[in-house]
Structures are given as structure tokens and as C-alpha cells.
Amino acid sequence: MLSFDRELVQLRDEGLLRPEMASPLISGERGEIVSIHAEVRVMAWIGVMLIVGGAGVIVSKNFDRIGPLAIATAIGVASAVCYLWFAMRRKSGRSGALDVYILLLGALLLSADTGFIEAQWHLLGGAWPRHFLLLALIHGATAYLFRSEALLALALAAIASWFGIERTLGTLFTSSHALAMRAFACAGSLAVWRMANRRREFERLFDHFIANLVFWGGLILTFQQETRFAGAAIVVIFAVLTTWYGFRRREELFVLYAFVYAVVAIDVVIAEAIGTNILVLLFLIVSTIGAIVALFWLHGRFGKAAA
Amino acid sequence: MNVAEERAVVLARRVRGWELPDAERAAIEKRLATRWKSSGMLASAVFFVLTLVVVGAFYGFCALIHIPNGWVTAVVSLSVAETLIRRLHFFGTGVESALWLGGLLAAIFGLGSEGKPEGLLLIAAAFLIAGARVRNPFIAAPGLVFVISYLGLKHWFMAALVAGIALAVIALALLARTWQRPSTEMMLIITLMVAPVTGAVWSNGHTSVAWFALYAALAFAELVFGVARRHRGALVGSAVSLVTALFVARATFDFLSIEWKLIAGGAVLFAASLAIERALRGRTRGFVITPVKSAFEEAVRIFGSAAFSPQTGPHATEPPIGGGGQFGGAGSSGSF
Numbered sequence: 001m002l003s004f005d006r007e008l009v010q011l012r013d014e015g016l017l018r019p020e021m022a023s024p025l026i027s028g029e030r031g032e033i034v035s036i037h038a039e040v041r042v043m044a045w046i047g048v049m050l051i052v053g054g055a056g057v058i059v060s061k062n063f064d065r066i067g068p069l070a071i072a073t074a075i076g077v078a079s080a081v082c083y084l085w086f087a088m089r090r091k092s093g094r095s096g097a098l099d100v101y102i103l104l105l106g107a108l109l110l111s112a113d114t115g116f117i118e119a120q121w122h123l124l125g126g127a128w129p130r131h132f133l134l135l136a137l138i139h140g141a142t143a144y145l146f147r148s149e150a151l152l153a154l155a156l157a158a159i160a161s162w163f164g165i166e167r168t169l170g171t172l173f174t175s176s177h178a179l180a181m182r183a184f185a186c187a188g189s190l191a192v193w194r195m196a197n198r199r200r201e202f203e204r205l206f207d208h209f210i211a212n213l214v215f216w217g218g219l220i221l222t223f224q225q226e227t228r229f230a231g232a233a234i235v236v237i238f239a240v241l242t243t244w245y246g247f248r249r250r251e252e253l254f255v256l257y258a259f260v261y262a263v264v265a266i267d268v269v270i271a272e273a274i275g276t277n278i279l280v281l282l283f284l285i286v287s288t289i290g291a292i293v294a295l296f297w298l299h300g301r302f303g304k305a306a307a
Numbered sequence: 308m309n310v311a312e313e314r315a316v317v318l319a320r321r322v323r324g325w326e327l328p329d330a331e332r333a334a335i336e337k338r339l340a341t342r343w344k345s346s347g348m349l350a351s352a353v354f355f356v357l358t359l360v361v362v363g364a365f366y367g368f369c370a371l372i373h374i375p376n377g378w379v380t381a382v383v384s385l386s387v388a389e390t391l392i393r394r395l396h397f398f399g400t401g402v403e404s405a406l407w408l409g410g411l412l413a414a415i416f417g418l419g420s421e422g423k424p425e426g427l428l429l430i431a432a433a434f435l436i437a438g439a440r441v442r443n444p445f446i447a448a449p450g451l452v453f454v455i456s457y458l459g460l461k462h463w464f465m466a467a468l469v470a471g472i473a474l475a476v477i478a479l480a481l482l483a484r485t486w487q488r489p490s491t492e493m494m495l496i497i498t499l500m501v502a503p504v505t506g507a508v509w510s511n512g513h514t515s516v517a518w519f520a521l522y523a524a525l526a527f528a529e530l531v532f533g534v535a536r537r538h539r540g541a542l543v544g545s546a547v548s549l550v551t552a553l554f555v556a557r558a559t560f561d562f563l564s565i566e567w568k569l570i571a572g573g574a575v576l577f578a579a580s581l582a583i584e585r586a587l588r589g590r591t592r593g594f595v596i597t598p599v600k601s602a603f604e605e606a607v608r609i610f611g612s613a614a615f616s617p618q619t620g621p622h623a624t625e626p627p628i629g630g631g632g633q634f635g636g637a638g639s640s641g642s643f
Contacts, residue, residue, distance in 0.1 A: 001485055001538055002492040004318050007339075016335050021327065031537035035597045037584070039543065044580040050573025057566035097596065098584050101577070255355050263357075281368040288361045292354060292402065299350050 005029040037097070044101040052108045059116060068120045075113040080104025086146065104150050107142065111135055111154065132162035144199065152202055156209045160186055165213070175228050183217030204251070211254060214238050215261040222265045228272065235265035243298070252302050259298065263291045308398055312341045313442065316398060317489040320347060343398040354401030362409030366416070377417010384410030387436035392441075404446050404630045407437040427453050444494035451498060452505045459509025468518060471506020475499050475525060475548070479532060482541060496540035499529065500547045507551045514555045522552035537594065 005026060011020035027033040055078075059071050086103040089095045118124060118131040139155035142148070163186040165179065187210045194206035218238060221231025239262035246254030267287055271280045308316075319339040322332060346354065362384055371375035387639020388406035391397040411433035420426060431453030451474060458467040478498040486492040503525060507514070526548035533541035553572070563571065587596040 001482065001536055002487075003485065004314065006323075007318055011335060011338065014338070016331070016338055018331070021331075025325075032598075033595055034537045034539065035595050035599045036539070036542070036587070037596050037598050039539065040580045040583050040596065043546070043583075044577055046576075047573045047580060049575030050569045050576065052573075054566045054569030054571075054573060057569065059562075061566065067494065096581075096584055096588070097598070098577075098581055138375070140392055252347070253349065256349060260353060260357075268337060278368065278371045281364045281371065284363055284364040285368060288357055288364065292357050295350075295353070295357070296400075299346055305343070 001031075003029045003031075041098065041101075044098045045104075048101050048105045048108070051105060052112065054113060055109065059112070067084055068116075072113060072117050072120070075109050075116065079106045079109035079113060082109065082173060083142075090146070099148065100146075100148060103142075103146060103148060107151055107154055110138065111158070129162055129164065132158045140230055143202075147199070147201070149202065152205055156190060156205065159189065160209075160213070163189075165216075177221055177224055180217040180220040180224075180227075180231070183213045183220065187213035187217070205248075207245075207254070211238075211242050212259070215242075215257070219261065219265060222268050232265040232269045236262050247302065252299075255298060255302060256295075259291070259295050263287070280301055308343060308442070312343055313398075313488055313490065315339045315341050316343055320345070323347070326463050332405045343396045345399040346401065351399055351404075352403030355405045356401075358402045358405030359409050362405065362413065366409075366413045376418060377414045379411040380413035380417070384413065388441075398441075399443065404437065404441045404443050407440055408433065408446055411437055423472075424457055427457040427460060431457065438494075442488070442490040444490055444497050447494055448497040448501050451502055453503065455505040456509060459505075464513040466510040466511035468506045468514070471503045472521060472525060475500035475544070478502070479529060479541065479544070482532070482538065483536070492540075496544065499540065499544035503548055503551050516556065519552050519556035522548055522555055526552055534594075 008017065008022055008026045008029060011017040012019060012026070017025075024033060028035075035179065055075060059075070082102050083106045086095075086099055086106065089099050114131050114135055118128055122128065124130050136158035138154045139151050139158060143151035143155055146159035163182045165183055165186060190206055190210050191214070194210065197203065197206065215235060215238065218231050221227040222235060224231065239258040242254050242258035246252060246258065267284065270283055270287070274280050274283055316339075319336055322335050322339065327335070345351075362380060365383065366376050366380045367464070369379050374574070384406045388403045388410065391400075391403050391406070395633070396476045397403045415426070415429045415433055431450045434450035434453060435447050438444065438450060455470050455474075456465050458464075458470055475498065478495040482492070482495050482499070488496075503522065507522070510518075528549055529541045531546035532538060533545055584596055587594055590596070
């Protein structure tokens with residue numbers, strides 16, 4: 001079994017690692033203290049996803065036999081029980097590390113139930129996408145109430161769905177610029193929400209959603225003949241801003257995907273302008289090598305800035 | 308790269324995840340600095356993909372100008388990779404791995420395909436050689452998958468099963484000793500997880516209760532090892548083997564439909580995680596449940612859950628028509 005015990009002891013003895021910091025780390029390497037917190041939480045999450053997946057299959061397979069009202073009621077009750085359980089545990093002050101997954105189960109069941117009810121009875125008629133807005137409001141409110149990033153992620157995803165944004169790669173090639181505009185509008189709405197947000201722990205999630213929506217919208221425009229240059233310009237300008245933000249927040253992930261989105265946009269524009277296969281491949285080789293070198297430089301600078 | 312250098316590089320990566328004051332972290336990183344250039348998991352994945360794009364484009368370019376694209380790409384890629392490793396000391400950047408793997412694969416694809424399963428062995432060799440050279444278990448492990456897949460493609464289903472389980476048993480036995488190189492340890496852990504699953508997938512429909520028992524025994528052995536040696540990799544391997552055992556036995560347990568199996572499996576997993584959490588609560592030695600920051604767990608919980616949430620279909624602006632419609636969400640989609 002691998003152990004960095006020796007190196008950690010050395011760092012402590014050399015005075016580089018404070019004894020109070022070194023002690024738990026050394027114990028961990030020796031196997032005296034092994035936290036399986038992350039593993040247990042991932043296990044609980046998989047459990048929740050399996051339950052929700054199974055419920056979804058039951059709905060689709062037994063629809064005729066059980067009937068829509070019974071299905072909608074059963075899922076609704078199950079969802080309510082999860083919310084109630086979480087609220088009661090929280091109120092009693094006995095909440096455990098895994099209770100958040102009960103809450104997540106309730107939220108996902110609620111999402112499935114709302115979608116099912118709308119698909120079945122068309123309560124909102126032609127305005128049926130508004131059920132996503134309803135979900136966004138409920139998940140958003142409960143996210144703030146229970147301080148849950150997972151519920152906030154569900155709320156943001158529901159808003160994106162309300163704006164009609166599909167989460168598939170094929171969108172890039174098949175969409176019109178109306179979808180790009182919807183992506184920008186969605187990003188703008190989330191930016192307003194982020195400004196009003198007072199919970200610091202939620203900021204990163206907003207930032208990731210906003211950045212990806214803007215880049216996605218920009219790339220959709222880049223892949224359209226008539227908006228190619230405008231789309232690429234949006235992606236490149238936003239990539240510069242995102243990179244700056246990534247450095248400021250010490251979040252390399254922003255730097256990485258800003259760079260990748262920008263490279264894709266630039267490559268699409270130039271490859272389209274060149275036209276000939278041989279020259280396109282030659283350009284791809286040269287530009288990607290250039291991108292790797294530039295990203296290496298940025299990566300190095302990021303390391304120094306973080307230090 | 309010698310053992311001490313590899314350990315220093317891996318430890319320096321771990322230091323980035325520790326909650327330390329900036330000055331202390333910088334001092335430790337300076338102490339652990341080697342001549343090798345390395346990058347984190349995410350950055351190396353990006354470099355790996357970008358480099359594969361270059362290798363692929365070069366392969367296509369050589370074909371268009373009518374020169375032997377396989378060999379030329381292989382020679383150029385491997386030469387550049389070796390230069391980067393020996394002169395510029397690249398290790399775990401993603402670039403040298405992609406060059407080695409891309410170069411070897413280009414040589415194989417350049418030979419042309421006869422559609423024989425033996426081609427899979429060549430691809431397996433490419434992954435294993437590239438993985439061994441750059442000491443990257445994530446490149447080498449698919450090599451094992453291809454070897455077992457070859458047995459499956461030849462319709463030697465029992466051999467695929469035996470190979471998967473045998474490789475896992477060997478990996479478990481080897482994990483009992485103390486390894487100095489982190490890459491060796493990681494390779495054994497990945498083998499423990501990947502080999503039995505590949506064997507089970509390829510022998511799908513050709514198994515019996517006896518195979519279920521064998522997988523369950525493997526899961527039990529990994530659990531015992533994991534608990535006794537407090538080895539996380541073996542514990543995760545045990546969970547993977549248990550799921551594989553249930554997959555193998557699904558025909559035996561045919562009295563449950565897929566949806567109830569999903570729900571029962573989910574409920575068991577959730578109940579087990581609750582039981583473990585309760586059993587370990589308050590413990591300060593051995594296995595504990597002390598919260599530790601895990602970017603992986605955070606990403607799974609937040610973005611994984613969002614991915615399972617309802618989303619709009621391809622014609623979002625159109626209202627549902629008549630008595631039908633679609634809904635998707637919570638991992639399910641249904642048409643009515």
C-alpha cells in the first residue's frame with residue numbers, strides 16, 4: 001500500500017509543515033485515521049439516482065395499468081415525505097451528513113411529478129414550459145431555505161429549460177440563432193440573480209452556469225454562416241474576461257474552458273475561410289500546437305499566481 | 308523519472324488540496340519541486356485532448372499529401388514525445404501521453420484493417436506500452452480492457468470472465484505489498500475495478516449462479532482486505548465487484564422487473580450509506596466520517612444532479628399536442 005508517511009514526517013521535522021497540520025495527515029497515511037466521508041456520500045447519491053430512475057421507469061411502463069392520477073399522487077406523496085423528513089430533522093437539530101440526499105430525492109421526485117402532471121393534463125396549455133419556471137422557483141426557494149447547492153443547481157437547470165435550452169452537443173450544429181439569444185437571455189437572468197444573491201457559497205455555481213451559457217450561445221452563433229464572426233468575437237471577448245476572472249478567483253477551471261471555447265471558435269472561423277482540406281488540417285496542426293503552448297504558459301502563470 | 312521524483316510530484320499535487328496558508332503551501336511546494344513539469348488532472352485532460360487533435364490532424368494531413376501516414380505520424384509523435392520527456396522533463400502533463408498513445412495508434416491504423424479481432428490485441432499493446440512509458444495508469448488500463456474484449460470478441464466468454472476475475476485477484480494480492488511508485492498503486496486499483504466489469508460485460512448472458520458466487524466472493528475478499536488494510540481502493544473495488552455480481556445474477560433474480568431492481572438497489576445503497584454514517588459517527592480513529600473537501604464528490608452531487616433534472620425537448624417552444632406529450636426528468640423520459 002502506498003504511503004507518504006516518510007515525506008510528511010520529513011516536512012514536519014524540517015519545520016515546513018506545522019505539527020498540528022502534519023499529525024492528521026501522517027495518521028491518514030499510516031491508516032490510523034481514514035475518512036470515508038466522500039465515498040459514503042457518493043454511495044448515497046447513487047442510491048438516490050437509482051431510486052429516481054426506477055420511479056421514472058415505473059411511471060412510463062405502468063401508466064395504463066395504474067392510471068395517471070395514482071402515479072401523480074404517489075410520486076407527489078413520496079416527494080412530500082422527503083421534504084417533510086428533512087425539515088423535521090433540521091428543526092430537531094439532529095440532521096446527519098446524508099440528510100441532504102433525502103432532500104435531493106424529494107426535489108428530483110417533485111421535478112418528475114411536475115413534468116408528468118403537465119404532460120398529462122396540460123394545466124398550463126400552450127404555456128407548458130412555464131412548469132420549468134415553477135420548478136425553478138420552488139427549487140430556488142428551498143435551496144436558500146436549506147442552503148443547498150444541489151437544489152440551486154436544479155433551479156438553474158430548470159431556468160435553462162424554461163428558456164428552451166437543450167443540453168446536447170448536437171445543438172451546436174442544428175440550432176438557430178434564436179437559441180443563442182435565449183442562452184444569452186438566460187445567462188443575463190442568472191447574472192441578475194447572482195447580483196441579488198447574498199450567499200457566498202452559491203456564487204461559484206452561478207458563475208459556472210453563466211459562463212457556459214454565454215460560451216454555448218457564442219459557439220452556436222459561430223457555427224451559423226451569417227453570424228460566424230459575431231459569434232466568434234463574443235466567445236473570444238468573453239474568454240478574455242473569464243480568464244481574467246479565473247485568475248482573480250484562483251479558479252483554473254474558468255481559465256481552461258475559456259481557452260478551449262476560444263480555440264474552437266477561432267478554429268471554426270479560420271477553417272471555414274480556408275476551405276481546402278489540406279490547408280485546414282495544416283492550420284489545425286499549427287493552431288492547436290500554438291494553443292497548447294499558450295495554455296502551458298497560462299497554466300504556469302496560474303500556478304505562480306496561486307502560490 | 309526515479310521513484311523519489313515521482314513521489315514528490317504526486318505529493319506536490321496533493322498539497323494543493325490541503326487547507327494551508329499560502330506561504331506555508333509555497334514553502335512546501337518549493338521543497339518538493341523537481342525538474343519535472345507536471346499538471347493537475349483537469350489541465351492534463353485538456354492537454355491530452357488538444358494533443359490528440361494535433362496527432363489526428365497530422366495523420367489526416369499525411370494521408371492527403373500521399374505519404375505513409377501511419378509510420379510518419381508514429382515516428383514524428385514518438386520523437387517529439389521522447390524529446391519532451393528527456394529534454395524538457397514532461398511528466399503527467401497530458402501532452403507526452405497523447406503523443407505516445409496517438410503515435411502508436413497511428414502506426415496501427417496505418418496498417419489498414421482486416422476486421423479481425425486480433426487487431427484489438429495490437430490496440431491493447433499500444434495502450435499498455437504508452438501507459439507503461441509515461442507511467443499513466445489511465446492510459447494503460449484500457450489496454451487490459453482491450454485484452455479481455457478480445458477474448459469476448461472471439462466468443463471465449465468463460466475465458467473473458469476468468470481473465471477479468473484473475474486479473475482482479477492478482478491486483479488485490481499485489482496491493483498487499485507497499486508500493487513506492489504512486490502510478491503502480493493506481494494501476495493496480497484501476498485493474499481491480501475495470502477487469503472484472505469488462506469480463507462480466509463480454510460474457511453477458513453466458514453466466515450462471517456459480518459465476519455470481521465467484522464475483523460475490525471477490526467482492527467479499529476486497530471488502531475484508533479494504534477493512535483490514537484500511538485501503539480505500541479495495542473498498543471501492545468491493546462495491547464495484549458487488550454490483551457486477553448482481554449484474555451477473557440478474558437472470559437468476561428474474562422475479563423483479565428492472566424498475567423494482569433499480570429502486571431496491573437504490574434503497575439498499577442509501578440504507579447502507581446511512582448505516583455506515585451512523586456507525587462511524589463520533590469515531591476518531593480507524594475509519595471515520597470526518598468531512599473532507601472532495602471536488603469529485605461536490606461535482607457529482609451538484610452537476611450530476613442537475614444533469615438528471617428535467618430538461619426541454621428538441622421542440623421546446625411547441626406546446627404538447629392533443630392527448631400526448633413528453634416529459635423527461637429525474638433520469639426518465641416517457642411518451643404518452
